Amino acid sequence: MGTHASPPHAPGDDELFADGGANGRLMAAFDWSTTPVGPVGEWPAGLRHAVRTVLVSRFPMILAWGPRYTQFYNDAYATLIGTKHPAAIGEDLRVTLAEGWAALQGPVEHAMATREASWIPQLLLLLERAGYREETYFTVSHAPAYGDDGRVAGMHAVCTEVTRQVLAERRQGLLHDVASSSGGLADETATVTAMTAALAGGALDVPFAAVYLAGPDGLRRAAVVGCTAESLPGTAAGPGGLLPPAVAALGVHGGPFGDPVTEAVVLPLDGADGEHLGALVLGVNPNRALDGEYRSFHELLAGQFTAAVRNARAYAEERARAEALAELDRAKTAFFANVSHELRTPLTLLLGPLSDTLAAAGTALPDDVRGSLTLALRNGQRLQRLVNDLLEFVSIEAGRASAVRVETDVPALTAELAGVLRAAAERAGLRLSVDCPPLDRPAYVDPRMWEKIVLNLVANAVKYTFVGGIDVSLRADGDSLVLTVADTGVGIPRAELPLLFERFHRGSGTAARSREGTGLGLALARELVTLHGGEVTATSEPGVGSTFTVRVPFGEPDAPAGGPAVPSPSARGGVVTPWDDAVDAAGSRPAAAGTGASVLVVDDNADMRAYLTRLLSPLFTVWTATNGQEALAAVAAARPDVVLTDVMMPALDGFGLLRALRVDPALRDVPVVMLTARAGQEAAVEGFDAGVDDYLAKPFESAELVARLRAVLERAAGRAAGAAASARPGTPPPPAPVAPDPDAAPPAPPHPRQPSSAPPAVPARAVVRRHWRLPSAASSVPVLRRRLRTLFAEAGVDGDRAYDLVLAVCEAATNAIEHAQDPAEPVVDVHVEVAGGLVEVAVRDHGRWRERVPSMDRGRGSMLMSAVGEVTATPGPSGTTVVIRSGGPPLPTDGALR
Known part of the structure; x- marks a missing residue:
């Protein structure tokens, strides 16, 4: 390089640094005479042009000139070297970047020697620009710088720092690897161990790591990577005890240059709901500052571990729940199996003597006895069939059932089984077509299982078909038998089809001949078909019909045939179709002498209708109906004195029938008595709140049913007489109803219904009597309050006085509920009589009195009752009666409660 003056076209001293910004001003003030390039005035034109080009560029650029690599750089480059600026101005590049010169020397010298520019993306450089040995990355291009004589006089470098991009990509990849490592692992320890092992692939950012999981005794070490497990505590009470006082004592080296790791962070693993799951310990790269981006990376890692632990624990909890449910299901299966086995013994002792008696002396028995x-x-037999179905289903679930295939004339057996239901179908006005031609090869099935398959499908078709017919066909299709049962019934909604063969599933809102059934029929049919190695499918269109298709292989024999297969005794039509009215003694029966009362029996079970008809016909005139809609039609044709109805029925159930009667002004006072298989106080309260006159759970005693019907009829007659008397001014109140025949079974206390709408007030001289029997539970008090308000409004009791009476009576009822010990009956009886301005209420429990203790005393019961009127309490061995009397002397009563 020369020292001659620059040619006229080179930048002058006054303009050389003018456009160089802050660095240009620093370089203009710099004493260049102390450097190998000498004073500015002596610089050659090539150097002047090169310096000015570097200074005016906004891209980071550096010029190293001469054999001593004297450096010139612009403002953009100054920010890259940090604290090395401005001391690097005029300094030897090899000295300024001494820590990184090993990586730079080769590309720089190559560019100057060969005059070929280099391009190095993401070049790793060790810099000490921020007070520590820093890991940095640059994309760099080195090119030769020419002197005035055309020879290489230096080096131009253009560079950009890509450290943030490199670190972001690397950390993102590590996050992905960690997240992927937890897939498919359910145990939380195994999950965090796999995730921690994945951190080994990111040692530059995580030199070492440890995961601690929270337990009852604090934190326990679950996984470690990058250091020995023993160098970290096995347990700790909290996050503060997870690291030694000096992290360097762990002896871990990290970063791209292998420097000692002196920093680590502890991050809590906390769920969104505040649940403490554990802690994550992460070593810090010694060649990167713990800045915001590094902390965000740590937080993302902690979030992944938190989510994984939460998922693992949720999975474990779900698995525990599933195992508990499976255990419960196994216990339920065992219970059903035990109960089914236990039921078989009494069933045998019931069915055996009945069959023997009918076989030996059936013709000699009176007709009514033989019928019973x-x-x-x-x-x-029906109960036996249900027990057998349940036991078989339990055996299938337990894996103990298998089909014993024998050679069977399947077409003949299928036709005979379908024929069992032909009479039921014809009585229902349906056509039953059976097309089962002989097969050209032997078929092997389990006859008893095949019987249940055919009967369940055909009986189901009869149950849900009202118009048209049912087609049963059997054909060979290759190596399979194909049974098809098609009907023109109500069809199955599309949403119900996937659930059709689920156990205990029963379609809701679908019209049927009966609501009877366990929901096991189709599920059992599918299981039995599966045991034969086949499948059953269903297609349906609402309003058009359904088709069930069973496909089973011809099979191989499991045992030798024992003779022609015939339907079992439990395959009889009355057993399979309990709603069939073949045994129903429909129509009226002569009433007993002197009895003009008529009873409408409503039940979808034919045997129940026949039984009730036979039981009640000596005393009443009995009509029957199979559901609520038929009952409404019968009531419209001829009004009965009382309706005796089941609750669960097709078309219109018992509650629907009750509501229809109560909203009809001409029929609202027809007494209704409900029979139901739903036992319990809640069911009774629901019935009484709906306005039923009496409610009887199945099974019931015949004498109790007769007594309750008599009581309901007498109560209805008393209401009618009272209404007639109130219509004639001056007529004295009617006498109390005559008690039932003492020789008959004692009736249960009557249960009046609650009117659906408030009737007009009763004249002052009329006597209004009500009796309610309520469950001995706190939930009965609101029911009693509503009924009292309605009654007092009906009887014309003054509003303020009625309010006081309601408070007093409800307080007496509350006392009866709270203080009756070991009641003979868990009920409270409330008897109310109103005559003009006189009101008398008797509240009776059925247990021994329990003395009040201070903790139970609300301090207002006696005051409330005595403020209303005269109060008397009569305790007794079978219960206590409290009588509240307001407005005068005792009223005439039958003394039933007092």
């Missing part, structure tokens, strides 16, 4: 025994036998 036949009814009992048929329903015993």
